[in-house]
Amino acid sequence: MKTSLKIEELFMFIFGIYLFSGLDYSWWWFIALILIPDIGMLGYLLSPKVGAVIYNIFHHKAVAISVYLFGIIVQNDIIKLTGIILFSHACFDRVFGYGLKYFDSFKNTHLGRIGK
Secondary structure (H helix, E strand, O other), rough: HHHHHHHHHHHHHHHHHHHHHOOOOHHHHHHHHHOOHHHHHHHHOOOOHHHHHHHHHHHHHHHHHHHHHHHHHHHOOOHHHHHHHHHHHHHHHOOOOOOOEEEEEEEEEEOOOOOO
Protein backbone atom coordinates (compact mmCIF):
# COMPACT_ATOMS: atom_id res chain seq x y z
CA MET A 1 0.00 0.00 0.00
CA LYS A 2 2.82 2.42 0.77
CA THR A 3 4.14 2.07 -2.77
CA SER A 4 0.70 2.79 -4.19
CA LEU A 5 0.38 5.93 -2.05
CA LYS A 6 3.83 7.14 -3.10
CA ILE A 7 2.96 6.64 -6.77
CA GLU A 8 -0.26 8.60 -6.25
CA GLU A 9 1.68 11.44 -4.60
CA LEU A 10 4.22 11.40 -7.44
CA PHE A 11 1.43 11.87 -9.98
CA MET A 12 -0.04 14.72 -7.93
CA PHE A 13 3.43 16.31 -7.87
CA ILE A 14 3.53 16.02 -11.67
CA PHE A 15 0.07 17.62 -11.74
CA GLY A 16 1.52 20.52 -9.71
CA ILE A 17 4.23 20.91 -12.34
CA TYR A 18 1.52 20.91 -15.02
CA LEU A 19 -0.37 23.68 -13.17
CA PHE A 20 2.85 25.65 -12.85
CA SER A 21 3.40 25.38 -16.61
CA GLY A 22 0.16 27.33 -17.09
CA LEU A 23 1.62 30.34 -15.30
CA ASP A 24 3.89 32.89 -16.91
CA TYR A 25 6.98 32.19 -14.75
CA SER A 26 10.39 30.82 -15.67
CA TRP A 27 11.00 27.25 -14.56
CA TRP A 28 13.77 28.31 -12.19
CA TRP A 29 11.04 29.85 -9.97
CA PHE A 30 9.55 26.41 -9.35
CA ILE A 31 12.95 24.98 -8.44
CA ALA A 32 13.82 27.97 -6.25
CA LEU A 33 10.52 27.95 -4.34
CA ILE A 34 9.74 24.24 -3.96
CA LEU A 35 11.44 23.92 -0.54
CA ILE A 36 10.12 27.20 0.91
CA PRO A 37 7.15 25.54 2.71
CA ASP A 38 9.68 23.79 4.98
CA ILE A 39 10.00 27.13 6.75
CA GLY A 40 7.07 25.76 8.78
CA MET A 41 9.59 23.60 10.65
CA LEU A 42 10.76 26.72 12.49
CA GLY A 43 7.72 26.36 14.75
CA TYR A 44 9.48 23.40 16.36
CA LEU A 45 11.87 25.89 17.93
CA LEU A 46 8.96 26.93 20.17
CA SER A 47 7.47 23.51 20.96
CA PRO A 48 6.46 20.27 19.25
CA LYS A 49 2.78 21.27 19.31
CA VAL A 50 3.36 24.73 17.81
CA GLY A 51 5.74 23.20 15.30
CA ALA A 52 3.22 20.58 14.24
CA VAL A 53 0.45 23.15 13.78
CA ILE A 54 2.59 25.51 11.71
CA TYR A 55 4.19 22.69 9.72
CA ASN A 56 0.78 21.17 8.97
CA ILE A 57 -0.61 24.50 7.75
CA PHE A 58 2.25 24.76 5.24
CA HIS A 59 1.87 21.10 4.20
CA HIS A 60 -1.89 20.57 4.11
CA LYS A 61 -3.21 20.04 0.60
CA ALA A 62 -6.61 21.58 1.41
CA VAL A 63 -4.83 24.80 2.38
CA ALA A 64 -2.78 24.67 -0.83
CA ILE A 65 -5.83 24.05 -3.03
CA SER A 66 -7.77 26.82 -1.25
CA VAL A 67 -4.95 29.28 -1.86
CA TYR A 68 -4.77 28.27 -5.52
CA LEU A 69 -8.55 28.59 -5.99
CA PHE A 70 -8.52 31.98 -4.27
CA GLY A 71 -5.82 33.04 -6.75
CA ILE A 72 -8.10 31.99 -9.60
CA ILE A 73 -11.03 33.93 -8.12
CA VAL A 74 -9.04 37.14 -7.68
CA GLN A 75 -7.06 36.50 -10.88
CA ASN A 76 -3.68 36.81 -9.17
CA ASP A 77 -0.80 34.70 -10.48
CA ILE A 78 1.32 35.15 -7.35
CA ILE A 79 -1.45 33.66 -5.19
CA LYS A 80 -1.92 30.83 -7.71
CA LEU A 81 1.86 30.25 -7.66
CA THR A 82 1.78 30.09 -3.86
CA GLY A 83 -0.96 27.45 -3.94
CA ILE A 84 0.87 25.41 -6.56
CA ILE A 85 4.12 25.48 -4.61
CA LEU A 86 2.38 24.48 -1.37
CA PHE A 87 0.56 21.64 -3.15
CA SER A 88 3.59 20.40 -5.07
CA HIS A 89 5.81 20.54 -2.00
CA ALA A 90 3.33 18.53 0.10
CA CYS A 91 3.13 15.88 -2.63
CA PHE A 92 6.91 15.77 -2.99
CA ASP A 93 7.34 15.34 0.77
CA ARG A 94 4.83 12.50 0.87
CA VAL A 95 6.61 10.65 -1.92
CA PHE A 96 9.47 10.36 0.59
CA GLY A 97 7.23 9.47 3.53
CA TYR A 98 7.01 12.87 5.22
CA GLY A 99 3.42 13.36 6.28
CA LEU A 100 1.43 15.71 8.44
CA LYS A 101 2.79 15.86 11.97
CA TYR A 102 1.28 14.77 15.25
CA PHE A 103 1.81 17.00 18.29
CA ASP A 104 4.24 14.75 20.14
CA SER A 105 7.18 14.58 17.73
CA PHE A 106 8.39 15.74 14.32
CA LYS A 107 9.04 12.11 13.44
CA ASN A 108 5.47 10.99 14.19
CA THR A 109 3.36 11.53 11.03
CA HIS A 110 0.04 10.44 9.59
CA LEU A 111 2.04 8.19 7.23
CA GLY A 112 3.89 6.50 10.08
CA ARG A 113 7.07 7.14 11.96
CA ILE A 114 9.97 8.69 10.04
CA GLY A 115 13.29 6.89 10.29
CA LYS A 116 12.14 3.52 11.57
